[in-house]
Amino acid sequence: MTEYLRALVLGAAAGGGLPQWNCGCENCMDARAGNAGLVPQTQSSIAFTSDGCDWAVFNASPDIRQQLLDNAVLHPRSLRDTPVASVTLTNGDIDHIAGLLVIREKQPFNVFATREIISVISANPVFNVVDRNLVAINEVSLGQSYEPAPGLTAELFAVPGKVPLYLEGEQVQTDLEGEQTVGVKLTGRGKTAYYIPGCALMTPALAERMRGADLVFFDGTVFTDTEMIDTGTGVKTGRRMGHMPVSGNDGSIAAFSSLDVAMRVFVHINNTNPMWRPDSTARREVEASGWQIGYDGMEVAI
Amino acid sequence: MTEYLRALVLGAAAGGGLPQWNCGCENCMDARAGNAGLVPQTQSSIAFTSDGCDWAVFNASPDIRQQLLDNAVLHPRSLRDTPVASVTLTNGDIDHIAGLLVIREKQPFNVFATREIISVISANPVFNVVDRNLVAINEVSLGQSYEPAPGLTAELFAVPGKVPLYLEGEQVQTDLEGEQTVGVKLTGRGKTAYYIPGCALMTPALAERMRGADLVFFDGTVFTDTEMIDTGTGVKTGRRMGHMPVSGNDGSIAAFSSLDVAMRVFVHINNTNPMWRPDSTARREVEASGWQIGYDGMEVAI
Numbered sequence: 052m053t054e055y056l057r058a059l060v061l062g063a064a065a066g067g068g069l070p071q072w073n074c075g076c077e078n079c080m081d082a083r084a085g086n087a088g089l090v091p092q093t094q095s096s097i098a099f100t101s102d103g104c105d106w107a108v109f110n111a112s113p114d115i116r117q118q119l120l121d122n123a124v125l126h127p128r129s130l131r132d133t134p135v136a137s138v139t140l141t142n143g144d145i146d147h148i149a150g151l152l153v154i155r156e157k158q159p160f161n162v163f164a165t166r167e168i169i170s171v172i173s174a175n176p177v178f179n180v181v182d183r184n185l186v187a188i189n190e191v192s193l194g195q196s197y198e199p200a201p202g203l204t205a206e207l208f209a210v211p212g213k214v215p216l217y218l219e220g221e222q223v224q225t226d227l228e229g230e231q232t233v234g235v236k237l238t239g240r241g242k243t244a245y246y247i248p249g250c251a252l253m254t255p256a257l258a259e260r261m262r263g264a265d266l267v268f269f270d271g272t273v274f275t276d277t278e279m280i281d282t283g284t285g286v287k288t289g290r291r292m293g294h295m296p297v298s299g300n301d302g303s304i305a306a307f308s309s310l311d312v313a314m315r316v317f318v319h320i321n322n323t324n325p326m327w328r329p330d331s332t333a334r335r336e337v338e339a340s341g342w343q344i345g346y347d348g349m350e351v352a353i
Numbered sequence: 354m355t356e357y358l359r360a361l362v363l364g365a366a367a368g369g370g371l372p373q374w375n376c377g378c379e380n381c382m383d384a385r386a387g388n389a390g391l392v393p394q395t396q397s398s399i400a401f402t403s404d405g406c407d408w409a410v411f412n413a414s415p416d417i418r419q420q421l422l423d424n425a426v427l428h429p430r431s432l433r434d435t436p437v438a439s440v441t442l443t444n445g446d447i448d449h450i451a452g453l454l455v456i457r458e459k460q461p462f463n464v465f466a467t468r469e470i471i472s473v474i475s476a477n478p479v480f481n482v483v484d485r486n487l488v489a490i491n492e493v494s495l496g497q498s499y500e501p502a503p504g505l506t507a508e509l510f511a512v513p514g515k516v517p518l519y520l521e522g523e524q525v526q527t528d529l530e531g532e533q534t535v536g537v538k539l540t541g542r543g544k545t546a547y548y549i550p551g552c553a554l555m556t557p558a559l560a561e562r563m564r565g566a567d568l569v570f571f572d573g574t575v576f577t578d579t580e581m582i583d584t585g586t587g588v589k590t591g592r593r594m595g596h597m598p599v600s601g602n603d604g605s606i607a608a609f610s611s612l613d614v615a616m617r618v619f620v621h622i623n624n625t626n627p628m629w630r631p632d633s634t635a636r637r638e639v640e641a642s643g644w645q646i647g648y649d650g651m652e653v654a655i
Contacts, residue, residue, distance in 0.1 A: 054367065067458055068418055069406075070422065071458060072418055072421045072422070072429075072435065072455070072456055072458070072460075072462040073429050073433055073434060073435045073456070073458055074429060074432070074433060074458075075428075075429040075430065075431050075432045075433065075434060076432060078371060079429075083428060083561070084423065089608060091422065095417075100520055113415060113418065113451070113455045114418065114419070115374070116370055116374055116415065116416065117416070117419055119374045120374070120385065120393065126377075126385060127374075127375050127376060127377040127381075128377065129377050130376070130377045130378060130585055130586065131375055131376060131377065131379060131586065132375060133374065133375045133568055145454050145455075145457060145479065147481050148479075149415075149451065149454045149479075151450070152415065152447050152451045153374070153447075154375070155414045155447060156373060156374070156376075157587070158374075158375040160527065165632075173647075174478055175449075175477040175479050176450075176476055176477060176520065177447065177477050177519055179519040180447050180517075180518055185383040215482075216482055216607060217478060217479055217480075217481040217482040218481075220477065247499055255360070263419075271477070283432055284433065284458075
């Protein structure tokens with residue numbers, strides 16, 4: 052039995068993954084070909100354990116079937132079984148909820164989410180394929196402690212963000228703070244970790260919350276705010292998509308520079324992000340600042 | 354440019370795939386370990402082309418991202434691009450529709466389905482993530498010809514089946530014939546192929562329809578009707594799930610024995626099916642009867 056709080060990155064990429072099915076950008080082409088040190092990465096999900104047996108998964112990516120296959124610690128140990136004790140949803144985005152449709156085969160586990168995120172699920176009859184007689188959908192309030200797996204304590208808190216793409220209206224507020232986009236504080240084995248795959252803006256309160264943490268997995272979607280426009284792959288800025296950039300005076304590297312967080316790892320990284328490339332100046336800047344780039348199968352024990 | 358009508362099996366397994374995330378049956382264990390000649394297989398989908406460039410995909414499996422990555426002919430050829438001209442849905446099951454949520458990134462293509470299957474999609478706001486300004490959802494009537502890709506003609510017809518699992522009520526009719534479960538007739542290059550991933554019952558009319566065809570991909574979900582009960586993995590018979598068995602007097606091998614179909618391939622094969630195993634008596638029976646077992650990446654040209 053482990054003496055550590057352990058994290059396992061199931062999917063390090065943002066929605067679409069690396070490569071994205073319809074993308075011919077340099078990163079996607081190189082990931083398909085295995086060139087320049089790029090390796091395919093699946094969509095956003097992470098798992099934590101404090102006993103090495105029971106795992107709490109955060110976000111159910113559309114790639115969850117492949118993710119559970121790729122990581123032996125998550126294989127069933129008997130005829131019908133899973134080490135996955137629960138799935139917590141941090142927002143209603145497709146890359147975080149669609150995987151619930153995949154793990155639908157009469158297997159008991161817990162789902163945890165805010166009322167607002169549960170209401171998104173409940174508004175879609177397809178999610179009835181998850182048998183409520185076996186899978187408990189647990190509503191969790193902001194600030195309420197719950198146990199996502201034995202020996203782990205979790206707490207959800209509001210992070211600036213927006214509603215899911217498919218619920219956007221004409222006007223989109225990208226710095227909502229409520230139940231639609233949350234971060235997770237995890238404690239176990241006397242350690243504290245944070246998981247925040249989407250964050251539109253670093254507020255003073257959010258920064259203070261994370262001060263002195265042992266480990267933070269943070270939104271690494273775009274390196275610069277105009278990255279998708281600059282690469283010709285999209286028309287939206289990072290912030291319009293609900294993600295603050297990694298670099299720059301108002302980016303996440305700068306925001307964490309005085310927070311004394313022992314270990315910082317970027318996850319939810321978009322396929323266009325130059326820091327995927329080992330030979331890039333972006334990568335050098337990230338690593339020089341003490342951050343790590345997450346990758347599928349990355350294990351962290353604290 | 355090819356002179357053939359070509360098919361490419363994207364996913365040969367039924368819902369859940371091989372292995373299924375929570376299944377420790379012998380087939381799933383061996384597929385995870387690469388033992389006994391078993392290889393992991395993704396969920397139900399197939400693609401056809403008559404020009405070698407533009408592909409018509411039938412069913413959008415949750416594994417579609419991996420499937421499009423694994424098959425080089427389906428990679429984008431420019432910055433944002435896909436060789437996928439269209440996706441046709443043959444029923445509303447999760448393993449046939451959830452992939453639409455995955456191919457959501459501002460890429461034009463066509464969706465074809467019956468009114469009933471489209472109504473299932475439309476009842477779920479999550480599918481609004483597929484931008485209707487770029488993706489045309491085309492309603493197709495039974496018996497109506499349409500062009501799923503240049504040079505290909507398709508026609509949908511009713512096949513005995515049931516409503517999707519998540520829409521089942523107290524009583525479930527498993528031999529409905531209407532718009533909820535369809536087969537596909539494909540013609541191109543002077544050849545005729547059929548794709549029927551789900552069929553609860555072989556009716557005389559359905560048998561006559563396929564007589565003399567060049568190629569049929571057919572429902573190979575279960576080898577015997579009580580297979581899931583016998584393996585301890587479920588409580589339903591194959592027929593209750595909307596699938597006639599492969600073997601037996603009323604199975605699909607017997608049903609096709611006098612239909613003079615040149616090439617017969619089983620697809621939509623459940624993880625419990627013994628014919629996955631190269632050394633099984635089931636496999637020998639299938640091959641002795643002139644059938645082939647589909648597999649991910651299988652190419653057939655006629």
